Amino acid sequence: MFPQSRGRFSRQAHCDLPEGTFEEEFARQGFFGPASHLYHAHAPTEWLRIEGPLRPRAYDLRRVEAADAEDPAAALTPVLGNQDLRIKLSRRTQAMPFAYRNADADLIYFVHRGAGEMATDFGRLYYEQGDYLVLPRGTTHRIFPQGEESFLLVIASSEMPELPPADRMGQHSPFDRAVLRLPEIPFSAGPPNAVGEWELVIEREGQWTRVFYPFDPIDTVGWKGDLSAYALNVRDIRPVTSGRYHLPPSVHTTLRTSGFVLCTFTPRRIEGIDDEGAVRLPFYHRNIDYDEVLFYHAGQFMSRAGIDAGMMTWHPQGIHHGPQPKAVERDRNLTKTHHDEVAVMIDAVHPLHPLAGAEQSEILEYAESWMPQIDD
Ligand SMILES: [Fe+2]
Known part of the structure; x- marks a missing residue:
């Protein structure tokens, strides 16, 4: 259906609004479907x-007393959620005492404040403010903050997040995929717990299962393939x-x-x-x-x-x-x-x-x- 019109309007959206009017875009499918x-x-x-x-x-998320701020073994604090995603908060000052694997969700960590290291099955990622750390569902990882608090906004997604397709902007806009950072190998093992064991927490349907090892379960010495954790910093967009x-x-x-x-x-x-x-x-x-x-x-x-x-x-x-x-x-x-x-x-x-x-x-x-x- 070609655009119809009545009364006072502008032929070009978001330009030359009729005097004294306020423009609303009334649209379906975000800004991509039929719209008036x-x-x-x-x-x-x-x-x-x-x-x-x-x-x-x-x-004001600065007011949230995130559970892991006091107790490094606590779960993340949920903020908003539906059947597809949960937005959670982490305010970590101490290293995770265990390795963690989320079997329910792909994870996107956005680093609002802080810096540190994240050991993963694919190697070690160094993170800083403005980083997105994207982990495929099931990736074992462990966070070691450095310095002050790591204030992390975490999006747990039931489906794998994908980078946007090239479309009409070409494949290098708004960022060249060569700016994505991969974890580094080799890396050293994380410390064991007080009794000399390494603990792995697996979250499935929101419940935690604890698996104990005589070695660090994050022990990958190499890998190949097209599935990995990666990082993207907002400054590269x-x-x-x-x-x-x-x-x-x-x-x-x-x-x-x-x-x-x-x-x-x-x-x-x-x-x-x-x-x-x-x-x-x-x-x-x-x-x-x-x-x-x-x-x-x-x-x-x-x-x-x-x-x-x-x-x-x-x-x-x-x-x-x-x-x-x-x-x-x-x-x-x-x-x-x-x-x-x-x-x-x-x-x-x-x-x-x-x-x-x-x-x-x-x-x-x-x-x-x-x-x-x-x-x-
Ligand atoms: Fe909006």
């Missing part, structure tokens, strides 16, 4: 109040932008499964900056096919104030989000030419549910932050 642009007389986020469970949520058009967030895709898409927002020239008619801030939408989670890693965040590194927002399917009134106002007298933010977005197909870490850290007034009288 609605030109509203008011910002759809300027509600008076919300009654009921469906509301934008924000969490070179984002696609346009001076004349606000691109959808999906151009920043880093990993995906059929249950979620993970995107990374990295420092970039502000979109739309070369064309007065082009919008520079994200358009409003009700994200009807994805729950949107954004974890703020570093820098200053473009679409809103009052959100700092270590915080996370969750915009559930069906209720609007978009730039705050203050961010819109700020955009009118724009002097900035670049965004310096780094953020991790997880768009989940099925509705997410808040778990223990979310309950500990919710910023209750977040849903009111679009009201025009709230100052940033």
